[in-house]
Amino acid sequence: MLWFVWQYVYTCFLRFWLKWFLRQITGRCELQRICANCKAGAPRTAKAEHSLRSSKSTVLRGAVDVKEDAVENCVAQIMKEKNIKEQSDPEFKVRLRQCLMQISGYNSLYVSVEELRKQGFDSENEAHEQMLLKLWNLLMPAVKLESRITKQWGDIGFQGDDPKTDFRGMGMLGLTNLVFFSETYTSTARRVLSHASHPKQGYSYAIVGINLTEMAYSLLKNGALKSHFYNTVPGKPQLQHFQQLFCYLVYEFDKFWVEEQPESIMEFNLYREKFHDKVKLLLLDPSITLILTVEPKN
C-alpha cells in the first residue's frame, strides 16, 4: 500500500520536479543525461524507453511505437521538441537514433515472429514438407525415413506417426526453430537428442523444442527479452537472433534437466516452470546476455 502511494506521489509530482531541478543544474534534459551517462545497450535503451514512455509530450511518447523508417524523422522531432541543438551535444543524436532503432527493432521482431507462428504447418506446402524432412536428416543422418507417415518420428520426439499435428499453437515458428538449432549447432543438437532419448530420464525432444519455442515467444511478447536484445544486437534484431535465443533455451534446458534428474517425463511441467523462473530471473539483470557458449557446427 505504502509503495503504491509512493509510486503515485513520485510519478505525479516528484519525478517532474526532480527532472526540472536536474535540468537546471546540468543544462541537459533527462534523455540527454541518459544518452550521455548510461552504457550502450539495455542500460541506456531501456532507460530511454522508460523516459519516453512516461513523458508528457505526445511526440516523445509516440517515439516508443516508431517504425524503423521513421526513426530519423522522429529523432529530429524529439530534438526540436526538447530544444536540443546538435552542435551543443553532437553525440546525442547518434545515441538516441540507436536507442530508437533498438526499440522499434524489438517491436518489429515480435511482428515477424508472430507472423511465422500464425502460419500453420501445411502438408500440402512443399516447402513445409521439405523443412520437416530436413530436420530428420540433420538429426538422424544415418537412418533413412521409411515413409512420410511412420512411427520413426517418435525417435526424434514427435508424438505420433505424423508430426504435422504437433506444431499446433506454434505453427511454422516451432519447426523453423528446431531446424535452425539442428543446422547451426549440429553436433550439439544430436547430443541433446541423445540425452532426450534416455529410456528413463528422457523426454520428447521435438515437442519439448516446440514447448520451448512457446517459452521464447511468450518472453518476447511480454517484453522480457528487451534487455537481452538491447545488449546483444546494436541495431534491429532479426529472426535469426530470436532463433539463437531458442538455441540457448534448448541447450540450457537440457543441461538443467540432466542435472536435476527428474523421476520421469511426467514431471516435465514442474521442471519447465523451475527453468522458466530461472530464465525470468536472469532477464531482470540489465546487463544480461543469453548466449549459447558452444561454437557453431559444434
Next chain:
Amino acid sequence: MTETDSTTLRCPGCREARGTLGLLSILRKLKSTPDQEVRILLLGLDNGGKTTLLKQLASEDISHITPTQGFNIKSVQSQGFKLNVWDIGGQRKIRPYWKNYFENTDVLIYVIDSADRKRFEETGQELAELLEEEKLSGVPVLVFANKQDLLTAAPASEIAEGLNLHTIRDRVWQIQSCSALTGEGVQDGMNWVCKSVNSRRK
C-alpha cells in the same frame, strides 16, 4: 506427485462470475462437502483437444497451446471444497503413466478428435482398456466427441456406435459432441459431469 505447477484460483466468497464455462461455476453446481476434493480426469489420444478443453474451462488463452509433456492441472477452491481437473498427455509413450492418476477419480472425461477417423480404432481400444481398470470401476464416463467445428468431424452418434458405448453396463456414461475451440457443447457436457458427481455422492 506434486501440484506446484497448478494454477489455483481461490475464491473465498465465491461470488464472482467467471463465465458459464468457468471451473468455479462447475464447483458451485457440485454438492459441497467441506474438506473434500472432486477429481476429474481428462484422458484421450494426443491431439484430441484435452489441454484446449482444460484451458477453455479455466477461461485461459487457447491460441498458443503446445503438446502436453506430462500433465497439466487446474484447481479451484471454495470454502475448503476443491475441484481438481487433471489433463494427462496422450502420446503413446506416456500412456503407461495414466494409471498413476486413476485413484479417487470422480469422473473420467475421455476426449476424442472426431475428425481423425484413422485413429478411431486406436482411441476405442484405449477407452476399452480404461473401462477395464479396477481403480476406475464404476466411475462415470463422459465422452467428448470434440472438434465438431471441423467439417470432416464424425457425428457423436457414429462415434458412440464405433466405440460400442451402448454395451457399457457397469457405470453411467454419456457422449457429448463439442468444440473445445469454440466452447460449443462443453457446458452441456460439464452439466452432466456435475449431475453424475452429485448423484454418486448421495
